Amino acid sequence: MDAATIQTFTSPVVLFFILGLFAAFVRSDLAIPEALAKGMSLYLMAAIGLKGGVAVAESGLSVTIATVLLLGIAASFLLPLSAYAVLKGFGRLNRTNAGAVAAHYGSVSVVTYVTAVQILELSGLPPGGYMVAVLAAMETPAILSGLLLARGMGSNSGNERSEMLREVFLNASVVLLLGSFAIGMVAGPNGFEEVSPFFAAGFKGVLCLFLLDMGLIAARRIMSARALTWRLGAIAIALPLVNGMIGVLAGTAIGLDVGSAAAFGVLCASASYIAVPAAMRLALPEADPGIYLTMSLSITFPFNILVNIGLITAVAVALGGPAGISS
Amino acid sequence: MDAATIQTFTSPVVLFFILGLFAAFVRSDLAIPEALAKGMSLYLMAAIGLKGGVAVAESGLSVTIATVLLLGIAASFLLPLSAYAVLKGFGRLNRTNAGAVAAHYGSVSVVTYVTAVQILELSGLPPGGYMVAVLAAMETPAILSGLLLARGMGSNSGNERSEMLREVFLNASVVLLLGSFAIGMVAGPNGFEEVSPFFAAGFKGVLCLFLLDMGLIAARRIMSARALTWRLGAIAIALPLVNGMIGVLAGTAIGLDVGSAAAFGVLCASASYIAVPAAMRLALPEADPGIYLTMSLSITFPFNILVNIGLITAVAVALGGPAGISS
């Protein structure tokens, strides 16, 4: 773990994130044009989707994959329940806000995952390619469970609900992740080779600039946050810690290799800041973005990048031991 | 041809196009920021221009090049005539719309060409570098002939016409294509080496994302099309078929190698959706973009990418035979 921590803090990827945080805190006017940021996020999703699909094309599908997919869907659906209880009780949020925040913590952050993969690979623990499918599968169940928590069953008209479901299940990142995953499976290693200078070689550099932007956004948001209490700040650190441990344990229990178990832990620990906020604007407009975005983006995201990925990796290594490393 | 077809459908480039079509049809909100799409299209033009120029710097200029250039200009000017007749007769368009659509089919689509080059290269049939100059030369004559068809001679004031001509001949893609072609010729293979990681290695990956976007745009447009009849739909498939065959035959007749003859066929088959629509907005504003863009972008373009490039390649191979392959 020590080595992983050091690697975390000498990796340009993480250092650019810190630079972004720093630049925003000193109120520099540094900013990435948002068309570019959007483009980089699409690129990152297409690239990990492709790579995951190619990996599965090479390794073939197995029973483990089906198990971890189901586990991921269950986690995404169930993790909001405990989060909701804590947010309403200790966090003192009302029902709407507690449900909205809970949805974020059940869902996942693509960039947190991608950064974890970089760090795991540097540590010689690359997660399985199928974890990309798990990532995609975990994005949306949490939205449904967060809405159920906030509003109970049946408060929407059927029409509105079906439109909502369509939007949730066909949101851009799910389509792009699963689509590129499928393309990777069809094209296979040969097909991927043609495009690998773009999608593989350029990947870490793009991630650097993207994390620079995320650092800027995260820090600027917290500096202008008004609605955040210390209780919510504490929850935004406790939830990724606890959910990450649950994820690593569950991943190890179903027999994942160390890298994949750690990656699953990171997925459970991460909180969405793209798909879920957009869904909340539509379905829970009364919920306060000043709460859910600040928690997920400005506290949990940096905490995961800077601290929690390292912790989760260490626990996965400790649990998986030499056996895990062999797989 | 079988192999080419399979390669078409396992190439990530084409698969991303299909993903774009699919995402739009299921009404996903996936979208590429248009600043990025514009940037990618400039990148693709600069890259093929450069590569074409470098290839000509290596091979030298020959009589064939002059012949195929003249042939291209003639095709761009003349193909609208037959198209116009069909569009007015069978298609039941009025004179203005028939002329506008005809201009699109005489001109060319850069991305169709670029995709064809990828597929030809995978099949071991790379077209000559000078075909980029032919591509650039074919962009604009069709605009003039479409306007003549729609309006006859002399309907514009002299002033307006000269402004129009300047805009047509100095439009962005012509300048960028020919400019990069010239740069490639001056810089030669040595000069190109410095920039090849960017312009050569990254090329197919960028093309993937660009075709993803084109798929989204093409499918969204046809889903909201109002003015399209089945007759026009049929013409939008018949024209690339017929023009493609004419192109391959003519190209083979003047002695082009198989790859270049196929590429020339693709140029004749392709329909513009950038330079010509912009020119029509200026010069034929009464023409309906709902007709010409939907035909060229939403029917002909996908048909060329998914089916016609393969067909044209097969015909070129059949015509050129072993002799053609040797060149």
Add this chain to the structure above:
Amino acid sequence: MDAATIQTFTSPVVLFFILGLFAAFVRSDLAIPEALAKGMSLYLMAAIGLKGGVAVAESGLSVTIATVLLLGIAASFLLPLSAYAVLKGFGRLNRTNAGAVAAHYGSVSVVTYVTAVQILELSGLPPGGYMVAVLAAMETPAILSGLLLARGMGSNSGNERSEMLREVFLNASVVLLLGSFAIGMVAGPNGFEEVSPFFAAGFKGVLCLFLLDMGLIAARRIMSARALTWRLGAIAIALPLVNGMIGVLAGTAIGLDVGSAAAFGVLCASASYIAVPAAMRLALPEADPGIYLTMSLSITFPFNILVNIGLITAVAVALGGPAGISS
């Protein structure tokens, strides 16, 4: 120098700049989306910052570095004085405009520097990595000295002045350059390797497209310039010539190697067109951008790229002789 000149004019980097100038002069509508141009400029700064930091991590810090940093700060602060005198006297500008223009010529142009590095590397004279820190250090002192010249001491309220200083010292390019430089130093060659396909291999290609855009902007601006006299045009060529010579002499005098001395000359010769204009809008709004932007961007910038970098290199080689080459 002959070889350097030829290399200048067969390098795609410079040729794309010329294409940009040409396209604008013939009034083509070619244009790079500005989100992309902004992104490329951030990329270029991050890349040279990183590379500079890595180079210093390898070579270690030395006394020379401290000396050249101080020299750079002094040059940035003092060069505006002579410029101001010439601009007021021969150039017939009023105090405000003379101060504003002078600030531009004391400060530096990142892209001029980057282009010079390409040309120096082609000539086998790569400047030291620490020159990036000098570049960053030279950006802002000139702003202060230009403001002092234009307004004297104490014309601003203390509050406004402190805000101004913060904006100047934390402007985006300074933060990004120094930040990436620091990241390069921390990450070192190993850390850089992961991201080098993006930041190193792609560099020259991005520079090509960026210079294409700069050519377009520079030429379009001069074509619509109203406030430019021949006197100002002459000054916009004389200043880079003289400042460049001063820089090479000073750099050689303190013992820099030939490449670094030439790079220092280019820094002195170059005129800002990003950080300084933005600061002038805030602090000297009465100054006319039609004067300072046209001079720095449309005259000095092309002159440096096309002529002066070659001259400065030749002088540095003549001065540094074989001894310089050895370092």
Add this chain to the structure above:
Amino acid sequence: MMETVIRKRIEILADTPLIRRVTDAIDRAQISGWTVLPVQSGSGRDGPWREERVTGADKSLILSIASEEKAAALVDALSPILSSHGLLLTMWDVEVIRGERF
């Protein structure tokens, strides 16, 4: 000078994910069209925001020209979500050329 007619110009600032809901209401009100403009940043009761498309936190401005009656119908149709979804709606009279269409 060409003849003009007086119409309402309605501008609605909304979260970008909500655009479709607003434009659907415009279509249902049988207004002839609408136009969406991008927005860069802003500040309101929740403090400032920048155009952060990455988080979906950005807004857009929807503009539509309509007759007085259709404008009123649109406002009524939007009223249930105006407050709940934080839409900002302003409108005023403008002269329109070729106004028959609106």
Add this chain to the structure above:
Amino acid sequence: MMETVIRKRIEILADTPLIRRVTDAIDRAQISGWTVLPVQSGSGRDGPWREERVTGADKSLILSIASEEKAAALVDALSPILSSHGLLLTMWDVEVIRGERF
């Protein structure tokens, strides 16, 4: 409060390739200036469109402040292309500071 004068604010929605034609007309009408805003998407008689610069199918909004007479002259100058090129022109009275220039 500072003194203001009443001027016309004219806004013209046009296909992006037509911008130059419109701004040339503004310049010829001796109006002191104009400003172009980007537009993201819209819908009219031809159905919806998105900002598809790739196909040149996008639009822009041109805004200009002018005195009543100059505004009328501009409308007259544009009248031949208003319908044929599908321009959407609205205008209304605004108060302007430093209005002498306009």
Add this chain to the structure above:
Amino acid sequence: MMETVIRKRIEILADTPLIRRVTDAIDRAQISGWTVLPVQSGSGRDGPWREERVTGADKSLILSIASEEKAAALVDALSPILSSHGLLLTMWDVEVIRGERF
């Protein structure tokens, strides 16, 4: 139709580096918010410009809804920099829904 109130709509065109100065003035005038729109190009006394963010030479449009008094206070607060910094300020009356906030 829902009830509306009359408010001032103020639009200020300013060099992008000046936005913060303008929005600070809006905040100080206790106006409830503001919105910034991007601008693509323009032309004035200094000739034409394009959106050249690379040189910081671009402009933005700041829009704010306020009561008549607050609008007047804002104009007064901005008056020292209106001419010196070349701001273009127009304002007019609009109907606002949920207008109590402004």
